[in-house]
Amino acid sequence: MELTILMPCLNERETLAVCIDKAQAFLERSGIAGEVLIADNGSTDGSITIAQQHGARVVHVPMRGYGAALIHGIREAKGVYVIMGDSDDSYDFSDLTGFVDALRSGSDLVMGNRFAGGIEAGAMPFLHKYLGNPVLSFIGRLFFHIRIGDFHCGLRGFSRRKMLELDLQSTGMEFASEMVVRSALAGYRVSEVPTVLRKDGRSRPPHLRTWRDGWRHLRFLLLFSPKWLFFYPGLAIFAIGFLLAVIALPGQFHIAPNIALDVHTAVLGCMTIIIGTQCITFSLVARRYATSRGFLPPGYRMSGLAEAITLERALIFSGILLLAGLVGIGYCIYQWWRVDLGPLPYGQFIRTLIASGTAVVIGLQVAFTSFLAAVLEVKSPNASQDSTHDQTVMQHG
Secondary structure, eight states: OOEEEEEEESSOTTTHHHHHHHHHHHHHHHTOOEEEEEEESSOOSSHHHHHHHTTOEEEEOSSOSHHHHHHHHHHHOOSSEEEEOOSSSOSOTTOOHHHHHHHHTTOSEEEEEHHHHOBOTTSSOHHIIIIIHHHHHHHHHHHHOOOOSOTTOSOEEEEHHHHHHHTOOOOSTTHHHHHHHHHHHTTOOEEEEEOOBOOOOOSSOOSOOHHHHHHHHHHHHHHTOHIIIIIHHHHHHHHHHHHHHHHHSSSOEEEETTEEEOHHHHHHHHHHHHHHHHHHHHHHHHHHHHHHTTSSOTTSTTHHHHHHSOHHHHHHHHHHHHHHHHHHHHHHHHHHHHTTTOOOOSHHHHHHHHHHHHHHHHHHHHHHHHHHHHHHTOOOTTHHHHHHHHHHHHHTO
């Protein structure tokens, strides 16, 4: 069997029959050996009976959720290729030629593009059309260098074997983002087909919740990009703090006759440096952990930097910072002892103490974070056996 047309379903009795009929008509007209598969997510409105009456195969999904239905459906599909789409009659299943041609030409994932194909009046809410989809698609292209214009089109086709190899996990609406991101990170060939979005035929509100599901998509994109979640913000914060510290630590810095940056700016700068350093170290830990668990591939852009910073190298760096900081603190204690532990001059002394304390904090921070990264990479004695078992299960579906 070459093609499975997969539709997730949760109480879609109003539109399910017409979607199935269109899909069946396409298979018959094109001469493709295929099936229509309904992944039912717990319908109670007679959708299952309707699907069976119209010649579709139904599989029952034990877990609720858009992603859960599609993951189960992909596993149960019999086709070499799968084309998935919502069963609300917003997509035209009677014309899937572009998807089939792209799949036959070697694409591993073929995305529909509603902005290129056209969006009928009333088919997409204003916020989704002009804010949610464009912004999230832009973030996806920026974070992962994926050259597609519509990250969240519900109509898409893919190689079943390739998609099973990814072992997708998201059970909610963010499944749509996971499929695209994981495919791109795995080096899959991704292409687009213009797709028309029509107003759905349901009388009830859609399952999609604008702000909740939008946040879940954004959260997924951030979690799968440690460099944008931690590294770049941390680098920017560190640079700002370093600039403030360099300006204010040597002494009072006059911006104008009546405006000066003093020790308070130096304190703020050093605090900002500490925050920036924490973000940068978090990015490296997250990157190495994600690689060890298979969430991100070894060839991802931050992998070279993450692998270069070993535990031993990090401990050497933190040791140098600790030593420098302790020397500075020791100098301050010596100066305090010289005045019989009495009052000390406020000026340069406090600046030395601030810089030394910052060096100690960063040194300890780097050391502890490096050990945390090493702990996260410790593998279970049965890890290789578990991995082999998982791969065998995946291969045999």
